[in-house]
Amino acid sequence: MLLFVKKMTEKYAVDALCWKYEKPYDFYNNVLSGSAIVELLTCKYFAVVNDKNQLVGYFCIGKSAQIPSGDQKGIYSDDCIDVGIAMRPELTGKGNGYHFFSYILKYIMELDKEKDIRLTVATFNQRAIHLYEKLGFVKQRKFKHDNIEYLLMKKEING
Template sequence: MLSSTIPAPPRLPYRVTPLTEELAAALCEWRYEPPYTFYQWLSWADMQAQEREFGDPTIRRGQYAAVLDADDTFIGFAQFFPLAGVTRLGLGLRPDLCGRGVGLGFVQAIVQEAIRRAPDNEIDLEVHTWNERAIAVYERAGFVVSDRYELPLASGVQSILCMVYYNRLS
């Protein structure tokens, strides 16, 4: 006898979910190798005390998300920062996964979520010009350089590229 059940669709490699307090605390423990140490967060206690970024529950719920793999393992985060007609992405991959070939699917999952959240918005991101590894992944994901500028940061003036997702260009 033939079964009439329809098989479940295959699990996608990455999915975007809310960034819970537990995952936010774990994110603060991630440590990157130089020169990527710039991307490390303060301790979870400091993030909460200062209500900084995802340490503020309202900002965390409205702008931040976790990215999980097919085994529901926390592999990265995304920020969907709303600007007028633009969704600016901030994203970070767990340090032990950087340079291991998971970046493209990770970025694609985040882009799809940005489109779902605001389908009419342009999508862009900022990246340091020295971060060639990230730039290469963003280009493979469909981003193009739209601008280059100097940005004053606490660590000094940094050279930044603004990259726009080409499918969202008008």
């Protein structure tokens, strides 16, 4: 599957916000609202599309990829590029994640070849954690936010 990074548009944002994941991944379901659309359009969110210009997934970098209480706990004190990803529900659990996230990582590393890449994942999401480990991410530490346990993982770029 050929992938391309595009600017997030209102069409892509509405499409992504309407995705519905099966349990237990329904934790990642969003609510379509004006404020959610504005966040996807004004923060550092990028659409990932296929060669037919269909939305395959999206990613965000920076603050948008962090859990809000993490700053207060000093979780994000290192100077890294934070990344968060989402893939169309119909494509998950079918071996597409490696190609999808590899493409995103390559794109991010072209933006900054020096900084390590960090992500935060809910600890119940063992499928994602396994993927991240295959791509070179290492478990750093766990923390809780709103009774959900999260895992911080980092990929060293020049380590």
